[in-house]
Amino acid sequence: MSEERQPSDRAALMAVRTDAMLGIDLILVTDDGAAQMPGDSSEIQSRSSEPVRAFTAQSHSKPPRESTRHVGTPPVIPDSFFDEHEPQASRLSNLQDHHARSCSNLLDNVPDHPMVFGEGDSNASLMFIGEAPGTEEERHGRPFAGRAGVKLDEMIKAMGLQREDVYITNALKFRPPGNRPSEPGDFEWCGPYLAAQVRIIRPDVIVVLGGPASKLILGSPLGITSLRGKWASYNDVDLMPTFHPAYLLRNPTLEVRGQVWKDLQEVMKRLGLPLPARG
Template identity: 45%
Template sequence: MTDKLYHECYTLVCQARRLLEELEELGFNPPAPLDTRQNRLIDTVAPAVMPPSVVGETLSDLRSEVELCCACPLHETRKTVVFGRGNPAANLVFVGEAPGHEEDQQGEPFVGEAGRLLERILFAMGLSADDVYICNLIKCRPPANRDPHANEVVACEPYLKRQLALLKPTIIVTLGRFAAQTLLGVQTPVSRLRGQWHSYEGVALMPTFHPAYLLRSPQEKKQVWEDMTKVKQRLGLVSVTPTD
C-alpha cells in the first residue's frame, strides 16, 4: 500500500469511527453495514463532494480533532496546528495554502509578513480580520516552507471540507495555487483562474494570488485588487481606495 493510500484510508477510518460513536451515543443504529458505509466515506475524498456532517459537530470539536492529527508526516515537525482565526459567522472566508514559520510558532494563520499584507488588503476593502474567517488548506507547516506534498493534501483536505461546511460562507477567496487547484479539482494555473467566479459546493469562489507571492511580485497587486473589487461588489461593500 502506498503512503498516499495509507494516509487516505487512515483519515477515512478515523472519520467513520467518530461518526459511528456519535450515532451510538444518540441512540441510533448504524444505517448500513460497515463495508457500505466505508465506501460512501471513501467517495467523499473526491474534490467536488462534501463530507457528511458529524452529528452536532462544532468548529471547536473539529479543532480538537485536528490538533491530535497524525495522518501525515507533518505532525512530526510541527510546533502547533494552525486551524483558523476570525469570525466563524463571516460571509467571507479566505483559504491559504499552509502555515509558515511565524504561523507555526503562534498557532494562527497569516500572522507573518504575508498576513500583514492580507490585513492591509482587507482594510482597503473596508474590512478587518475580525470580519472574515482565515484558514489554510494544510494545517501544519511543511519543513522550510516547502510546497505541500500530495499525501499531505490528501490527509488534510477532508478537514478543510468539514471546516467550510461548518462555516457556511457565501464567498470563498482562495490565496495561491494549492488552495485554488485543490478546491476546484483542477490543475489550471492560478494566473488563469483568478479574476473569474467559480463555484465550490454551491459557494461562489474567487481565486487570487497569495500575499507571499505579492511580496515577491508587487506588480501583481493591481490584479489582486481587481479580484477583491469583484468580491466587494458581490458582498455589497462601499468602494474604497486600495492601499499598498
C-alpha cells in the same frame, strides 16, 4: 473646465489608488528598473508567506524531500459537528480537537509540527484560505502571521473590513515535512477538515490565496495566472482565486496590484459591500 487626463496621468492616478487601497507606501526601483519593496526580503520566513528566494545557480537544486506516509483511511467527520443546535464557534473548536487527535493516525511525521487551525469570525460571510502554515504561523499559532499576513490585513481593510470580520485558514493545517511543497495526497487527508470548516462557517464567498492553495482546493492543473479573477465553486460556495499576498510583496507592480484589487472588488460586489467612490 479641467484638461482631459493623458494615459500616463490615468496610469499614475490608478497607481496611487491601488497603493492606498492595498497598503503600499513605498516602492524602491533598482538601477536595472526592477521594482522592489523596502526591507530585507529574508524577513519573509513562513510558508504562508511564500518566502523570497535568491535567484542563484544553487536555487535550482532541490533539497532532499521528506516523504509523508499516509496511514489508514482518510478521516470521516462525524455528523455531530454539523448539529446547528451547537454554536458555530464551539463546533469549530471541537473540530480542531478532533483534527489534532486524529492526525497522528493519518500522517506519521507531520505531528512534529504544531497545528494552525484558523481564526476569525465563526459566522463570517467571507473566508480566506491559503496553502499551509509556515514557521512564523507555527510560532504564533495563527495563519498569516508574517509580512504576508500584514499585507492580507491591508487587503481586507481595503474592502472595508477588519481581520476580525472574516475567517482565515489554510487548506492544510500542518506544515508539510521539510517545508516541501504540498501534494494532492496531503489534501486527500486534510481536505475533509477544510470542508467541515466551510460547512460549519457557511461563508458566502471564499477567497483562495495563491496557486498552490487554488490547485489543491480546485483540483486544477492550471496556475494562478489562469485561475485568478474567475469565479469557481467549492462545496457550493462561490470561490475567487487571487494572488498570494507574498506575491504582491515581491511583485508590487501596477499590473499585479490592479489585478488583485479587481479580484477583491468582484468579491465585494458578490457580498454586496460598497465599492470606494471614484475620485
